[in-house]
Amino acid sequence: MLELDQVESGYGETMVTHGVSLAIAPAQTHAVLGRNGVGKTTTLKTVAGQITPRAGTIRLGGTNIHHLPAHAIARLGIAYVPETRDVFGALTVRENLKLAGRLAKPGSGWTIDDTIAFFPNLANRLDHGGHQLSGGEQQMLAIGRALMTDPDILILDEPTEGLAPIIIEQIFEKLTELKSRGMTILLVEQNLHFALGLADQVSLMSRGQIVWQGLPEDLKTDQAAQARWLGV
Ligand SMILES: Nc1ncnc2c1ncn2[C@@H]1O[C@H](COP(=O)(O)OP(=O)(O)OP(=O)(O)O)[C@@H](O)[C@H]1O
Numbered sequence: 161m162l163e164l165d166q167v168e169s170g171y172g173e174t175m176v177t178h179g180v181s182l183a184i185a186p187a188q189t190h191a192v193l194g195r196n197g198v199g200k201t202t203t204l205k206t207v208a209g210q211i212t213p214r215a216g217t218i219r220l221g222g223t224n225i226h227h228l229p230a231h232a233i234a235r236l237g238i239a240y241v242p243e244t245r246d247v248f249g250a251l252t253v254r255e256n257l258k259l260a261g262r263l264a265k266p267g268s269g270w271t272i273d274d275t276i277a278f279f280p281n282l283a284n285r286l287d288h289g290g291h292q293l294s295g296g297e298q299q300m301l302a303i304g305r306a307l308m309t310d311p312d313i314l315i316l317d318e319p320t321e322g323l324a325p326i327i328i329e330q331i332f333e334k335l336t337e338l339k340s341r342g343m344t345i346l347l348v349e350q351n352l353h354f355a356l357g358l359a360d361q362v363s364l365m366s367r368g369q370i371v372w373q374g375l376p377e378d379l380k381t382d383q384a385a386q387a388r389w390l391g392v
């Protein structure tokens with residue numbers, strides 16, 4: 161469904177990824193893990209169109225998309241939830257959701273009511289400003305905004321970062337529910353337990369390259385790979 165082939169990207173003269181290849185199958189969750197600074201976020205930004213790759217191809221359903229700007233990629237059904245969550249603090253929860261919904265195709269499966277039903281924690285917060293939300297509520301709103309674009313693929317960068325265990329558990333349940341509804345997910349995550357619980361496929365990155373690929377159960381038993389590539 162989504163294929164990266166030998167993608168090289170970075171910032172200005174500095175190349176960060178050196179030939180990243182990934183294949184994400186429909187309705188599957190693919191987790192990309194690795195130590196700090198290895199190029200995970202850069203890879204996600206490149207898929208989302210925030211960085212144009214220097215070399216390589218990114219294909220969605222067989223069509224090249226790597227030359228397209230971020231808004232065009234969003235319209236093709238790829239929603240990106242950055243690590244920074246990018247909730248509009250000065251807008252209410254409802255306004256945040258409404259704005260995101262403008263990217264949806266006509267007849268979107270996700271209205272504001274659907275999104276609130278999916279994240280009931282946001283129901284009492286609809287008229288609150290984004291800046292008034294807790295970290296967990298902001299993450300739910302960030303994912304809710306992504307859903308409002310009616311995506312086929314959800315890209316998540318460290319969705320559990322800074323959240324309390326109980327909130328992490330809620331996010332886990334919600335992503336599991338999205339998976340069961342057929343959502344394709346590309347996940348970068350530091351929480352190994354969380355990532356391995358959701359993923360169907362795992363890729364480990366080091367210094368801008370994919371160094372290990374396999375099933376979550378393979379990584380669970382591969383202590384050497386965990387130690388070498390994740391520092392676990
Ligand atoms: N905007 C930027 N301009 C220049 N260099 C950057 C920029 N963002 C990241 N880098 C550099 O690119 C490299 C990879 O960063 P990236 O954010 O992709 O890593 P990461 O794997 O997501 O790390 P982390 O686990 O800390 O989130 C790092 O050396 C980082 O310093």
Ligand SMILES: [Mg+2]
Pocket residue numbers: 200201202243317
């Ligand atoms: Mg990162």
